[in-house]
Structure formats: structure tokens, C-alpha cells
Amino acid sequence: MGLPFIGELLTFLWYFKIVGQPDEFIESKRRRYGDGVGMYRTYLFGSPAIIGCSPEFNKFVFQSHDLFPVKWPTIELFGHNSLAGVSGKPHTRLRTYVSNAINKPDALRKVCKLVQPHIVSSLRSWADKGKVKALDEVKKVTFENIGNMFVSFKPGPMFDVLDKLIVALVEGVRAQPLKIPGTAYYHAFQCRKKLAAVFREELEKRKRTSNLVSEKKSDLMEGLMNMTDEEGKLLSDEEVLDNIVTLVIAAYDSTALAITMALYYIAKSPHVLKRLRVVDETIRMANVNPFTFRYAKDDVNYQGFKIPKNWQIMLWIRYLHTDPKNFDDPMNFNPDRWDVPAKPGTYQVFGGGARICPGSMLAKMQIAIFIHHLVIGYKWELKNPNAKIMYLPNPKPVDGVEISFSTL
Template sequence: MEKSASTLIFICIFLSTLFLFRCIKKQKRKSMHKAKLPPGSMGWPCIGETLQMYSMDPNKFFATKQKRYGEIFKTHILGCPCVMLASPEATKFVLVTHAHLFKPTYPKSKEKLIGPSALFFHQGDYHSSLRKLIQSSLSPNPNTMQKLVPDIETLAISALESWAAAGTVINTYHEMKKFVFDVGFLAIFGRLDDSYREKLKESYHIVDAGYNSFPTNIPGTAYQKALLARKRLSQILRQIICERKEKKILQKDLLGDLLNFQNEKGQNLTEDQISDNIIGVLFAAQDTTASVLTWILKYLHDNQNILEAVKAEQKAIYDANDGYKRPLTWAQIRNMPLTHRVILESLRMASIISFAFREAVVDVEYKGYLIPKGWKVMPLFRNIHHNPELFPGPQNFDPSRFEAAPKAYTFIPFGKGVHACPGNELAKLEMLILIHHLVTNFRWEVVGSQKGIQYGPFPVPQHGLPARFVKEQVNP
């Protein structure tokens, strides 16, 4: 009898809970149904507003939309319906507090060239554990710094001297890409055999050239050439991996960390997973860091008073090291406050990563608006960085604005949350080292028009900032 009563009570509780759950679910659906799409225009069928965006400065396109519709608006670009969000609160919502409702998304054409196992195509345990490993490997610290800095210094001095020795006008952005690529190689492979280095460079540059081209398999096109070069990259990387395994080479670099990685089940990464992540790191680092360095040179060139102050800061370090007789130390690099603020202000002004690209995995309601499942969601970093209420006089280059830390989620140069750039500290390191050697021993002159921005896809000064570099004799 007692058993029957207990069973009956259990059934009643179960049915009550089920009924309550359905009521909540029904109410949630009703609430979601009441939510409306954000204001905005979807443009023409199929093409949406893509042509409008590319017929003008994309930044002006988004700024005009925000001025008309507010900080939440809809549009249709690149073949996708999108919801744009231009506030720090929305950025926090999408990238941090409710990140599980949005997944990173990339065109399949780009995924093929980088590799499907690359870090930024994933979520969950694989992404989390791999991101920690890559961030740890690429984050300079006092223990690894003195080993890394002299080699980066050598690369920086070599690059600067080659630009000056040329005696001609160079494309600053293209030359910065070469320097950043060499630093990336150093962080990934350590000291790599020259034959491997040249083969990897050759194939990688073909992939890079086809990355933003129209995706087609028609023979002879840039994209088809890139696909073939990507296969060659995998083959070369497999050879390097096999050689390390056979010779039991132990090197403290990213490749070594990837080879030693084991998940919770004790499984190692496959060669394809290692290759995809190496290529992913190269892609993530090269264009973005090279773009920032190019803008830094332009902003310093255009603001001579700030340049002179940076020179004074770096000259004190130069003198302390008896010129270049001793390499920079961790303490010196960590004590370049003005130069560091110049980098931060350059990141804000240029906003190389103008937005994050996410996709709603379920219907989401935000501030009374519906973000339908499958729609792209784009927090607009540049709009936030250029909001005069957050950064007064946003068009003025003013490093002093970073003397105090900016408010949370108002400064997002490397993204936020679990998908923030894991190599941002290495990027800052190579910027600081290059700037040190640039301003203490060289001068540069920008040639031609100093206005205009080009996109490829990241913003860079017009024509890659043509400039002439001259080596100077520093007074003792």
C-alpha cells in the first residue's frame, strides 16, 4: 500500500513538473514570437546590401546605418541576413556571457584553405584545450623571453637595414608582412632548415594570394592555385613532423607543443590537425599584425611631436644597452609606457578587426529584438572604438587616452571571450621590438598621397604606405 502511494506521488510530481516545463517553454515561445526583428534594410533580393557596402568605405556604411537605426540594426551582406550590434553591452552579450548561443562562422572556401581542424573553426573541449596550448606557447614570459627576443631583434634589424639599403620607395605593408611572417616561423618552428623554410614560404604565399579571391576550381584561377599550394603545404609539414619524430628532436616552440599535446583521453593530435593549426596561426597573425605596424608608422609620421617623445623613450633604453651591444630585456620591454600607448591607440584608430562574425545557433532575444537562428551576428568593434561618447575626438590620434584603462568592452582590438586572439602578446612584443630599432636608428618618409584606405580585407593605408627608409648614425 505504501509502495503504491509513493508511486502515485512520484507520478503526480513528474506530471506536474512536465506540465510546468511545457508552460514555461510555451511562454518562452510566445515571448520570442512577440519579439520583432531589429530596424534596418535588407536591400535587394539575394545580393542584399553587399554592393552598397563595397561601393563606399565599409566603416562609413556601418556608421551610417548606426546613425539611422541605432545600436542594433539588420542588413543583408555577403549572402547572409545579419544583425549588427554596436555597443559594449551587446559585445559582452554575444562574445562572453551568452557565447554559447553563437558560434564562430567562416565561408567554406576559406576553411578549405586553412584547414577544418584549425582552432577558430571550433567550439567545445577541442577548442578550449587547444586554445590554452597555443596561448601558452605564444605568450612571452620571463622564462622564454631572453631566448626569443634576440632572434626577433635580429629579424627586425635585418628587415630595417634591407629597406634602407634598397634606397628606393618600398611598400611598407608588404615588407611588414615579410617581417611578421618570419617572426611567426620563429615562434612555430624555432630554427628551421633553410630548404624547408623556402618551400613553405613559396606555397604559403600562393595560398595567401588566393585566400580572398573568388572561390572556384577552374584551372589557372588564384583560388585553384591556392588549393593546390595548400596540399603542398600539408606535405611539407608532414615531412617536418616526421623528421622531428624520427630524430626525437625536442624544441620549445609551437610545433613541439602541438606534437606533445594529449587530450583527456591521452590521444595525440593527428598530423592534419597539427598542420591546420600551424597554417591557422600564420594566417591569423600575418595580415593583422602587419597592418597594425603599417598604421603605427603612418600615425607616428603624421604626429611628429609624439614621434619625438617615443624616440626619447627608446633612446634611453638604447643608451642603457650601449647601443645594440646587449639585447633588450624583459624588464625593458615591459617598461615602454608611451610606446605601448601608441600601439593601443593605433589599434583603436585603425581597428584592423572591425567586427566579429558569429551565427545564432537558436532564436535569441536581445533587448526586445529577435535574432533568428541561422542569422549572422556581428559586434561592430570599429563603431565602438570610434564612438565619441566612449572616446572623445575619436578621429584624433591621442595615445594619452590610454593613460587610464578604458571601460570594459569599449576596447576590443583582439576580440573577447573564448575566441579572443591567443597570440596578441606575441604581436605586441614584435611591435615593441621593431619600433625600438626603427626610431633609434632609422628615419622614414612617406611618399605620395598620405590619405585613403584600402581593404584586402583588412584596412591598410593607401598603396601599402609607400615610404623611403634611411639609416642614421646615432650620436653617442
């Protein structure tokens, strides 16, 4: 389980940050201890933990949400009242609202109308420039779309400030939760306070002008402000703020990264454009969300092994997608593989059970719109096809995917 206090943190950083082979973290355990029942003991992110890395074990945890409630070590960054932090009835109520607002066909149609023109005009501007850093450009478009959909924020100087705050916050989400000045987590925590202050100002403004029809917005924030429970009670300001912060972080970074990685993989394997399953394959390989967290509410027995009460469970979903037992030649970007369905339980890109990602359709739709407009109008080439991939805080090529870009 590693060294006292820090546990296996150094080994984790070695594989993720120094040698750039994140899957070796699990492979090395597998070589040492065998496959077992698909779980290993460790000490990471400030707690003794069980790592789950088999379809069967992960499914068991995802489906037994009473035994294994959610517990993100860095929940303070999302907010304790957020969808990712609450359980039971409050969770079901918020999830139903958020899923209806962003993940259902009607909502997606509206979103499509809103984001499509913006994607089209952005791609045109990339071609005018001739050479762009894809990650920066995709982030800009995605952030403007999310800002518009969720809080009706329009591009302007405030956008750049918000962008920096969110980037720092995301870096903290996968950091060791140590509130010590100088650490990524501490910095993220300070940025979270500033971000919440910006949203609070917007919330107060909306409350002041709530009786003016001209000021009415039809975005996610307005929806959360007007959402009631069965007793007709509104969410508190803190609940609205924690959820807006969470939804913006969750939607922005993951979607922008997945779109950028689609551009990257397609540039490396242009023949795949004849294939329709580029979105699924990109999300499998990009692993923008490599693991998710639960904890054991009680001692739990799994196939003869004890999971001690209060231990953290890290479901290492990334490993399922890079394990050759689950996907042939897993590091090869091959949309053809989807001609045959994946083996049951091996594709867990959006997590599972009662907490499965509520933004999955929203993300897939944005990636698909982007790819559609890219391939019908443009060609692009990687400037540095052999750029190293970094894996923390998120997997991406170190050059931010520099490309030359022009119309067809």
C-alpha cells in the same frame, strides 16, 4: 536587408571599396534607424545576419558563448579542425596549448630573443636602401619571424611561394564564400590546398625523422604534433595542419599590417614618439580585423528584440573604435588619449570572451620591438602622405606606405 541572394553586399562594397568610408556602412543605418540597442539586421556573406556595433551588445554576445558559437563564413580556408572552427572541449584544449606556447611571459621571452636580431638587421638594410615600401619590407621580416617560430622555415625560394599563397588566402577570408572559378574565395581555396600540401610535406618529413635527436625542432608545429588530450591521444595530421595554416595566417598578416600602420601614423604625427601608448593607439585605428563572427544557436531575445535561430552575428568591432561616442575625435592618431582608460567595452581589437585572440601579446610584443628599434636608430618620411586608404581585404594605404628611410 538588401537584394535577394546578395543582400547588402553592393552597399558594403560601395562603402569599403569605392568611396573608402567603411564606417558609413553603419553610420547610414544609424541615421536611418537610430541607435536602438546597438544591433541592425542585414544580409551579408551569404546569410541573414545581425550586426553588433555597440559595446553592450558585443559584450553580451562575446560572454554568452553557449548561445552564440563561433561561425566564420569562410571557415573552410582555416580548416574545420582549426582553433577558429572547433568548439567546446577541443577548443579549450587547443587554446590552452597555443596560449601557453605563444602568449605567456616565458614563451614571449624566447620569441623576443628570436625575432629581435632579425628586426635589427632588417632595419639596417632598409637604411642602406634609403627608400623602401614599408608594407613589403615589414611583411618580409614578419613572415620570416613567424615562419621560424611556427614551422622553423628559413628564408629561401620557398618563402616567396608561401608568401603569395598566404596573401591570396587572406584575401579570401573576407570575401563572399562563393566557390566559383574567378572569385577571390575560389582562388583562396586553391591556394589553401597548396599551402596545406607544403606543411603536410614538412609534417611527413618530421614523422620520418622523429627518432633523430639532430632533427628535433622546438617550434609550434612540433608542439602541436606532440600535444595529447587527457586520454593521451595525439592530434590527427589534419588537426595539426589546419591549426598551423590558421596560426600562420592569423599571425602573419595582422601583425605585419599593424606594424606598417604604426610606421605610417608615426610618420604623420612624429610628436607622438614621446608617448608610450603608440601600440594601443595603432591597433585601435588600424582595425586590421574589422569584424568577427558568431551565430545564434537558438532564438535569442535581446532587450525585447528577437535574434532568430541560425542567423549570423557580425560583431562590427571596427565601428566601436571609430565611433565618436566612444573615442573623441576618433580618426586622429592620438596616443595621449590613453592617459585616461577607454570607456568600458569600447576597445575590442582582439575580440572577446572564450575566443579572444590568443596571439594578442605576441602581436603587441612584435610591434613594440619594431617601434623601439625604429625610433632609437632611424628617421623616415612618407613619400605619399595623402595616399588613399583601401579597406579590403585589409585597411592600408594604396601605395603600401612608401617611405624614405635613413639612420638618425
